[in-house]
Amino acid sequence: MAVCARLCGVGPARGCRRRGAAREQRRGGDGDSEPDTDTEPEEASGVAVAAEDDEETERIEGSRPSAGPAEAGRAPLSLLELPPELLVQIFGSLPGTDLPSLARVCTTFRRILRTDTIWRRRCREEYGVCENLRKLEITGVSCRDVYAKRINPRVKSGRFMKILPDYEHMEYRDVYTCLLHRYRHILGLWQPDIGPYGGLLNVVVDGLFIIGWMYLPPHDPHVDDPMRFKPLFRIHLMERKCATVECMYGHKGPHNGHIQIVKKDEFSTKCNQTDHHRMSGGRQEEFRTWLREEWGRTLEDIFHEHMQELILMKFIYTSQYDNCLTYRRIYLPPSSPDDLIKPGLFKGTYGSHGLEIVMLSFHGRKAKGTKITGDPNIPAGQQTVEIDLAHPLRLPDIENLRDFSELSRIVLEVQEQVRREEQEEEQRQEGEDRTQQAASQPAAQPQGGGEGAEGEETAAGAEGAAQDKAPASQPFVLPMGVISRNEDYPRTCRVCFYGTGLIAGHGFTSPERTPGVFVLFDDDRFGFIWLELKSFSLYSRIKVSFQNAEAPSREAFDEMLRNIQSLAT
Ligand SMILES: [Zn+2]
Numbered sequence: 001m002a003v004c005a006r007l008c009g010v011g012p013a014r015g016c017r018r019r020g021a022a023r024e025q026r027r028g029g030d031g032d033s034e035p036d037t038d039t040e041p042e043e044a045s046g047v048a049v050a051a052e053d054d055e056e057t058e059r060i061e062g063s064r065p066s067a068g069p070a071e072a073g074r075a076p077l078s079l080l081e082l083p084p085e086l087l088v089q090i091f092g093s094l095p096g097t098d099l100p101s102l103a104r105v106c107t108t109f110r111r112i113l114r115t116d117t118i119w120r121r122r123c124r125e126e127y128g129v130c131e132n133l134r135k136l137e138i139t140g141v142s143c144r145d146v147y148a149k150r151i152n153p154r155v156k157s158g159r160f161m162k163i164l165p166d167y168e169h170m171e172y173r174d175v176y177t178c179l180l181h182r183y184r185h186i187l188g189l190w191q192p193d194i195g196p197y198g199g200l201l202n203v204v205v206d207g208l209f210i211i212g213w214m215y216l217p218p219h220d221p222h223v224d225d226p227m228r229f230k231p232l233f234r235i236h237l238m239e240r241k242c243a244t245v246e247c248m249y250g251h252k253g254p255h256n257g258h259i260q261i262v263k264k265d266e267f268s269t270k271c272n273q274t275d276h277h278r279m280s281g282g283r284q285e286e287f288r289t290w291l292r293e294e295w296g297r298t299l300e301d302i303f304h305e306h307m308q309e310l311i312l313m314k315f316i317y318t319s320q321y322d323n324c325l326t327y328r329r330i331y332l333p334p335s336s337p338d339d340l341i342k343p344g345l346f347k348g349t350y351g352s353h354g355l356e357i358v359m360l361s362f363h364g365r366k367a368k369g370t371k372i373t374g375d376p377n378i379p380a381g382q383q384t385v386e387i388d389l390a391h392p393l394r395l396p397d398i399e400n401l402r403d404f405s406e407l408s409r410i411v412l413e414v415q416e417q418v419r420r421e422e423q424e425e426e427q428r429q430e431g432e433d434r435t436q437q438a439a440s441q442p443a444a445q446p447q448g449g450g451e452g453a454e455g456e457e458t459a460a461g462a463e464g465a466a467q468d469k470a471p472a473s474q475p476f477v478l479p480m481g482v483i484s485r486n487e488d489y490p491r492t493c494r495v496c497f498y499g500t501g502l503i504a505g506h507g508f509t510s511p512e513r514t515p516g517v518f519v520l521f522d523d524d525r526f527g528f529i530w531l532e533l534k535s536f537s538l539y540s541r542i543k544v545s546f547q548n549a550e551a552p553s554r555e556a557f558d559e560m561l562r563n564i565q566s567l568a569t
Pocket residue numbers: 247248249250255257271272273274276277322323
C-alpha cells in the first residue's frame with residue numbers, strides 16, 4: 001500500500017525550482033547556500049507529515065511535477081527539482097548523523113527532513129527499532145512484564161501521568177536524536193566495577209527504550225539452565241526531546257536515575273532515590289529476597305557454613321553500591337575457523353562460590369578462560385584457566401579412568417615436558433639474541449635444537465587439530481576423590497588438553513597457576529579438573545546473541561582483556 005508523503009508547502013513547488021534557477025544565475029558567488037531562515041523548526045506549522053508507509057517509490061513518477069513541453073527533454077539539474085517523495089527516499093537512505101548538516105542547506109531540505117518516515121527508517125536500520133509508536137501494547141509486551149505493569153496507554157491522568165510518556169505525539173526524529181543517537185555509546189556489553197564480583201550488563205534498544213539488563217547465571221549448580229536477567233536502568237523519552245533515565249533496581253518500580261558517560265568505553269549510573277531500594281521488612285527482608293533471587297534458596301537450605309559466609313559477604317558487599325556503578329566495555333572474543341570450538345561466554349561451577357561467567361578466547365596455541373564475574377579468591381578479570389592446545393592429553397585406559405594417581409601422573413609428566421620446552425625456548429631466544437648482536441648478517445639461521453623443538457610443537461598441535469577434526473568420542477568419568485558440584489557432566493568427551501588453573505587465598509593472596517586437565521565434551525560444554533584442589537568445574541555455553549559486542553579488531557580485544565585483568569588486581 002503506497003501512501004505518498006504529504007508535504008505541505010514543499011510538494012511540486014515552483015518556489016523550489018525558481019530558487020534553483022536563481023541559484024544557477026548566482027553561481028560562482030557565495031549565494032550558493034540558501035540562508036537558513038527557519039530557525040525554529042517546531043514553529044513551522046503546516047508541515048504535516050502523514051506518511052504511514054515507506055513504499056513511496058511507486059508514486060514518484062506520478063507525483064512528479066508535470067513538465068512543460070519545453071522542459072520535457074531536460075534532466076533535473078538540482079536536487080530541489082526532484083519531487084519531495086523521492087527526496088524523502090534519498091534522505092531516508094543516508095546515515096542519520098548526516099541529516100542535521102543536510103537540514104542546514106536550505107529551508108526545503110529542512111522541511112523535508114521533518115518527515116517522520118525518514119527518521120523511522122533511520123531508527124530501524126541503525127538501531128533495530130521495529131515498534132510502531134502508535135502500537136503501545138506491542139511495546140509493553142516486548143519489553144517484558146517488568147514494564148507492562150507501569151505502561152498502560154489507556155491511563156492518561158492521575159498519578160500515572162508522570163510515568164507515562166506521551167507516545168501519541170512522539171516523533172521518530174526525537175527518538176533518533178534525543179534517545180538513540182545520544183546514548184549510542186552505551187549499547188553493548190559491559191562489566192560493572194563491583195570489587196571482585198564483576199558482572200555482565202547488556203545494554204540494548206528494546207522497543208522505544210534503551211535498557212540495561214544485568215545477566216545472572218542460573219541457580220547453582222545447574223549450568224545448562226538459561227541465563228537470568230533483570231533490568232538495572234532504562235532510558236526513554238518521557239516528553240519530546242527529553243530522555244529520562246530511570247533506575248530499575250529494587251522492587252518498587254522505576255524511579256529517578258542518572259547516567260554519565262565518563263569517557264570512551266566507560267559510563268556510570270547513579271540512583272537518585274535509593275529509598276526505593278529499601279524494603280519494609282528492613283535488611284533482613286532485603287537479604288532474604290536477594291538470596292531467593294540469587295541462589296533460589298534460603299540460608300537454612302545451605303548447610304555448608306563456609307558457603308553461608310561467602311553468600312552473606314557478597315550481599316553486604318554488593319548491596320552497598322545501591323546501583324551506583326561504573327561500567328567498562330567488554331567485547332566478545334573474535335573467532336576463527338581453526339578454533340577448537342566457537343569462543344564465547346560460558347557459565348561454570350566454582351564450588352562454594354556458585355556459578356560464574358567465564359569468557360573463552362583463542363590465542364594461537366593457547367586458549368584462555370577469563371572471569372567476567374568473580375569471587376573474593378579469584379576476582380573478575382583474572383584468567384581462571386589457560387589451555388595449552390599444543391599439548392593434548394591421552395586419558396588413562398577405561399579401567400584406569402577412576403584412578404586419580406594415574407591421571408595425576410600423566411598430567412605431571414606433561415607439566416614437566418612443558419617446563420623443559422619453555423626452558424629450551426628461552427635458551428633458543430637468548431642464543432638468537434646473541435647471534436643477532438654478534439653478527440650483522442641479515443638472515444640468521446635458527447639453531448638446530450630450536451628448530452627441532454618447534455617442529456615437535458607443530459606436530460603436537462597438528463595432532464590436537466586432527467583429533468578435533470574427527471571428534472571420536474571417548475568415555476569419560478571423573479577419577480575417585482575429585483569433587484564436582486554438578487554430577488550431571490557428560491560421560492563421553494572429544495579431546496583433553498593440558499592446562500593450568502589459577503588458585504589463590506581469600507583476597508587474591510598468593511595466586512598460583514596449578515596444573516589441570518581441560519576436557520572438551522562437545523561444541524557447547526567443557527570441563528576443567530583442578531588437580532591440586534581435586535575438584536572439577538563444568539562449563540556450559542551462554543546461548544544469547546549479544547548485539548554491539550563485536551571487537552573492532554583483535555588488538556582491541558587483547559587490550560580489553562589486559563585492561564580488565566589489571567583492574568582486578
Ligand atoms: Zn534506584
